[in-house]
Amino acid sequence: MRVLFIGDVYGSPGREMVELHLHKLKQEYRPQVIIANGENSAHGKGITSKIYRRFLELGINVITMGNHTFDNREIYEFIEDAKYLVRPGNMYKNAPGKDYVIYQCNQTKIAVVNLQGKTFMQTYSCPFAKIDELLPEIQKQADIIFVDFHAETTSEKIAMSWYLDGRVAAVVGTHTHVQTNDGRILPKGTAHLSDVGMTGPRDGIIGVTRETILERFTTGMSDRFTVATGPRQLSYAVIDIDDKTGKATKIQWQIIAEDIKL
Numbered sequence: 001m002r003v004l005f006i007g008d009v010y011g012s013p014g015r016e017m018v019e020l021h022l023h024k025l026k027q028e029y030r031p032q033v034i035i036a037n038g039e040n041s042a043h044g045k046g047i048t049s050k051i052y053r054r055f056l057e058l059g060i061n062v063i064t065m066g067n068h069t070f071d072n073r074e075i076y077e078f079i080e081d082a083k084y085l086v087r088p089g090n091m092y093k094n095a096p097g098k099d100y101v102i103y104q105c106n107q108t109k110i111a112v113v114n115l116q117g118k119t120f121m122q123t124y125s126c127p128f129a130k131i132d133e134l135l136p137e138i139q140k141q142a143d144i145i146f147v148d149f150h151a152e153t154t155s156e157k158i159a160m161s162w163y164l165d166g167r168v169a170a171v172v173g174t175h176t177h178v179q180t181n182d183g184r185i186l187p188k189g190t191a192h193l194s195d196v197g198m199t200g201p202r203d204g205i206i207g208v209t210r211e212t213i214l215e216r217f218t219t220g221m222s223d224r225f226t227v228a229t230g231p232r233q234l235s236y237a238v239i240d241i242d243d244k245t246g247k248a249t250k251i252q253w254q255i256i257a258e259d260i261k262l
């Protein structure tokens with residue numbers, strides 16, 4: 001099975017890049033499963049029902065989330081019915097939504113898990129303990145297990161990949177919005193990439209207008225976040241997994257960058 005993973009889709013610039021390039025990516029890589037992180041897809045904060053449905057229409061099979069899952073309150077109205085939307089599994093026990101999602105592609109079932117890191121982020125339960133708790137029940141239902149680890153630090157992400165080496169097919173990171181160049185297959189067959197990077201405005205600061213973030217850093221004052229405009233990018237990873245063993249055989253990562261004069 002080949003999986004295409006699209007990193008944090010940020011606001012309308014990110015959604016437009018998905019609209020513009022997904023078809024070409026499908027032709028180029030022929031993925032069987034497409035996963036996208038949608039935690040910032042609604043103006044940088046959360047996701048709406050309309051965006052979720054549009055992602056599915058475009059051929060994205062599973063949407064993962066992160067620390068911004070509940071920032072757009074519309075999600076409370078549809079998260080329980082959103083069969084292919086997964087939020088961090090280690091959120092509070094009673095949080096609405098799913099700890100993992102299972103997607104069936106022909107005869108193969110892939111489980112997609114989303115976990116949130118505990119370093120420099122709001123801490124829920126321990127993501128390491130939570131995945132240990134979830135794996136036995138997931139293994140009964142799926143042939144392949146894919147983890148989107150939504151975390152701030154590369155150390156926590158690398159630690160998670162080694163922790164899960166041989167137990168899941170892939171651990172790819174999201175949240176920092178900056179693609180790392182450390183993709184590899186670990187010795188027991190788990191693909192690792194610390195961060196897939198962002199799909200959205202390239203010349204903002206991780207998606208937000210430069211003025212807003214610079215003001216925050218230089219004066220300590222914070223204004224409302226506004227989605228940056230200008231050239232856009234689409235960040236993705238492609239992971240090949242052996243259906244029989246559930247182990248990864250190859251990982252590639254790339255950014256499509258566009259220069260657009262506004």
Ligand SMILES: [Fe+2]
Nearest residue numbers: 008039040175
């Ligand atoms: Fe994000």
Ligand SMILES: [Fe+2]
Nearest residue numbers: 066067068175
């Ligand atoms: Fe995030």
